[in-house]
Structures are given as C-alpha cells and as structure tokens.
Amino acid sequence: MSAWLPSLITATPEEGYDLAIKLSRMAVKKTQGSDEVRARLRAIYENDAQALVAVSHVVAVNFATVAAANGYWR
Template identity: 55%
Template sequence: MSRLIIKLTQPDEEKRNQLRDVYGNDAMMLIAVGQTVATEFATIAAANNYWRK
C-alpha cells in the first residue's frame, strides 16, 4: 500500500525512477517516508473508528 501512495504522489514513472536513486540511498529520507505512510494509515484507522461509533 505504501508503494501505491508513493505512485499516487508522483505519478510520472520516469521522475520516480530518477528520484529513487536519491531516497534509496538516504536512510533519513526512507525513515521520513515510512513515518508519513504510518501517519496516513493511523489517520485512516482513526477515521474508520470514528464513523463506527
């Protein structure tokens, strides 16, 4: 699912491939991406739980 989020964020495949070399070798950037995805999942989970009440 996180790959889908990245794909939707940057729909241009050529540009994604260019940027992959940048973030693929930078641990801090990968951690930041992971945190962003985790925040999105937490937000979706909270929203789903909100509507169930």
C-alpha cells in the first residue's frame, strides 16, 4: 500500500469528500512533478472559470469512486 493512500474506506461522506480532493490533488502532483510549474500554473487556472469547473468534475468522479468503495455509507 502507498503511504499516502492506505485505503479508500472512510467513516463518513465528509471524510470521503476530503479523500476525493486529496486523490485529485495527488493526480496533479504526480503528473506535474515540479512545484515551481504547479505554482505558476495555479496562478493561471485559479482565475479561469472553465478550469475550476473541470476541477470540480474530477473531484466529483473521485468522490463517486470513494462513495462506491464505502457502500455509499449505508
């Protein structure tokens, strides 16, 4: 198991959502390994409504994955 992702199992939906955000952030970090480049790009996309909507979509997909892994907390 990876040190940063021991499990997709969470106690609550809120924890699951936080995990979905972390999954999304780690995907960016692993695909763009340069802290400097990520910081430079962040200044561009943080003011771009379409980019922010795209980020929301990625988080939503990851949240759906986490929710399924947790049996939708039922």
